[in-house]
Amino acid sequence: MRLLLTGILHLLAGIGILTAQNIVKPDEPMSPLQTKYAGKIVFLNAQYPIEQLTEDKFLTAFEFKEGSTLDARLFLKNSLTNYLHELNSSLTAEQLLKNGNFQFTFYVDGKSIYTENLNTGAGTSKGKNQWITLRIPLISPTNEDSWGRYLWSRFYYANGGEDAVFGGKHLLKIEIRPYIKTDSGIKTGTIIAEGQIHFEQPAIQLTEKQIAIQPIETGSGWSISNDGFDKRLIKELNTRILQKRFKEITSVAVIKNGKLLLEEYFNGTNRKSLHDTRSVGKSFASTMTGIAIQEGYLKNENQSLSQFYNLKDYSNYTASKDSIKIKDLLTMSSSFEGSDQDWNSPGNEENMYPTDNWVKFALDLPIDKNKKNAKQWDYFTAGVVVIGDILNQKVPQGLESYADKKLFKPLEITHYQWQYTPQKVANTAGGLGLETLGLAKYGQLYQNKGKWKGKQLLSSSWVKKTFTNYFPEDQNLSGYGYLFWREKFEIEGKSYEAYLCSGNGGNKVYIFQNLPLVIVLTSTAYNQPYAHKQASQIVTNYLLPAVLNSKTH
Template identity: 45%
Template sequence: MKSNYLFILITCLLLSCKNSGQSKSSNTSSNEIENLFFSTVDFTKAKISSEAYSKNFDLHNDNFLSIAFTLDKPLIKSLQELAPSLSEEELLSKGNFQFSYLIDGKLIYVENLNTGAGPKTRKTEMLKQVVPLVAPERIGFWGWYMWQRFMKVNGGLDAFTEGNHTLSIAIKPYLKDGTLKVGPLLAKGNIAVKVPKIYIDENLVPVQKIQPNSGWEIAKDNFDNNKIEALNRKIAEGRFEDINSIVVIKDGKLLIEEYFNDATRDSLHNPRSVGKSFASTILGIAIKDEFIKDENTLLKDFYDLKSYKNYSAKKDSVTLKSLLTMSSGFLGNDWDNDSPGTEDKMQSTDNWVKFTLDLPMHKDKIIGKDYNYFTAGSNLLGDIIHKSVPNGLVSYGDKKLFAPLGITEYKWFHTPQNVAYTGGGIELRAIDFAKYGQLYKNKGLWNGKQILTKEWVEKSLAKQVSQDYGGIKGMHYGYLFWNRVYTVNDKDYEVSFCTGNGGNKIFIFKDIPFVIVITASAYNKPGSHANVDKMMIDYILPAIIEKQ
């Protein structure tokens, strides 16, 4: 959907600034003079001056927080001291401020601020610096995103336990020119932070009993109730935002089924880009049924590419496989707002297929190898399926996929040409998303019927293209499926999964007998994916693995 790019951008911002520059050297001694000050006034209405400085911050009840500090000299001068031989332009492209966050004297997070953050004048001229950190709504300022990274992704929220704490922020210059160089302290300050007790409805904590008529056989296996109840408490407290459902399948049987925030078994969930994987599934069925030859079929076999803008011979080499693996070479990247081929730009037109085929090719990208997150390409696959199968994509998908799985309640979103939107536009019940995941766990087999070939499932979940996504361990991309590794108690678990804006997931584990569905509606909220990772690593996987 149109908000997918914003979510992806936020996610990339959250992950990209997580830096190996974290070190104990970022701690500051207690006898240093404090020259960084905090304010809880509304910075959207008032300038931050010494009269507005605050000594206390209520984490749950104060809507605003900002910091102010005054440098002895512009940042560029401190960067020059780290690398005297570099030009001003080189220094600005390689360095910025380093922020260290400490809670009760313990280093929690260090961020080497992205070199593109802040205007040039902030680094070359300004001495007095004011950085907004907290606001009731998202603001377009790097300080807000940095605070979100600190709190939601890098441990701040969990370190601020109920009670009273001291938050310290220390600022230094850094330069990354081959190696990381960190200069002397520029500013440091403390503020007392109060974390009030969160009161919840205790009825939300116990593990929810699975109700009859789920369509699944109920598993009799044990799991760690205490872990799941601890997770339920965190969800009730809002630590994990906008979680709507958790479904765990073990050995093809329903082990856990829980709903939150007014969701029920009958709720249809909008998992955004999880829907991309369904394009891969239905394409695999169409190949099995011989309506499409195979994934190596060329794009030019479906469209007269020369009749579209920006034709080049390179475009003739685009295959369905390269669209499945997001390595088609089109000049489209949803993670780059300046890219001409983002989902938002596509959805602002009245013909999404034409928009995509009109795009130029990237001159340096290698088709089938170089990854770019390209929603428009996923939508193109839906159009190809639609024009290749009997009665169109929706009818064919219902007959060949949903009906055999016993799925009757679902909803497609559609393109302006009334074709099912395979860029991320399908809603199902959580227990039906679990059926979809179990189909892949079963190597394409369901109730004795081979819906997908085993070979297609294996290729779909395989590590087709390497994918550097925030340094996450083992990250690869298959046929519109992701692949990564979770580490729990020092043991690695490989998993293929569908993922979508807001924290939506379908996990299909390789070597353990689990399919896990999490639906959420934390759309475009920083940390939504990090929240799911923490839920999996700290709660769900330990609860079900240790009881095997």
């Protein structure tokens, strides 16, 4: 009898129902299917409740096309918290969930493509403590808001998954392990679930005419460059864009030595299209600040906010607010408790937009006591709105008129469109609509160190200040100047530095520092995890090599 009981206990422990090591009590299996497939991932083409799930619904093959659904159902022998407890038995359940989660590894045809330690905030505490089955929506035609969909997007669109499975039949495999952060790094456990499926994404067939380099039409206002470039690479780029392997790209333009080298449009756009480049518009606030300073409407960027506002009239006043400078807003390093990177921040831009006064929203914010004397970079859109408001106060006839007179008309940019704050002030937070070649003119102004057609529109000293990295010790930031980003590209062992305007969706204006080159990319991949990464890939793998290999025609 004792032997029989011992055997039963071992059996129960083996399927995760009973173990002396558990720190929390997991759910019990609701069906024989859960027990049979414990430790497995199965794939489905629809969302099925667990009680309706049968083996005949499991997929062995999947074709990825428009409107497809791919769900993964994860069956576990134990709950995640208990697996984490096996990695560190000294922590409480709450501490385990603060420091660990699932690790996903994606393989294609036996090759590891992408591994992600899922953010510790993904999933609920209840689910991690109790659940032994999870539904993970990977591909959803309704863009279901789920960490599973974003996980898939990072694998597929941003980290090589699409290239690995493109244009044929492949074996996709997923392995899941528990991981936990420790003082010495990441510790992972053994595989707790795995599954595989035959995956196919047919290639979109294109003709030579479709992928051909688009001829540059006359009337652009630019001289056309006669320099050579690697046309093979540009055709490959066009192919990827048209096959939607680079997604929602609307235009590409390259200016070399002040002349138009390449001009391409996609997805229904043309030379006259206005592009909503989102936070690219923030850089224009920096430009107008520089012009206002050189014309004497502002003294300098070291003026404090207290010289423009009675800060005591706003909420959460402390004396430290008086020392916040325009420069702190230009470099995204003010001490306001505002962070667009933190959804819980009171100054997150999404909290600003519904209010009826965005400047008041910003100036009402408390000081963040954890920020180090305005030395810590933290992306803060509301601060740029304040810059726009200061300019609107100080320049003749307001910011919109002043920008038209001092920037857009001299650059011969006549077709553009501002968005506005609730106070009807030109919105420096972003959303300024411009044509591709208008963006190229703006980039070339900086490439020319502030000159346009022989006239100094913007002082070269301001351009130098703008193109200075004020955060060289920040390991998480490639660099940031006066509302311009810094990025480096590695091509065949050489490094090429650029400062750039950057906006949601992957919109970019790159101004290279050691090359006579301006590159414009516009895209509508708003809020997509691949947007900025694919822009960098386009420059690194196609545009820069094509231009550098100028002997190839």
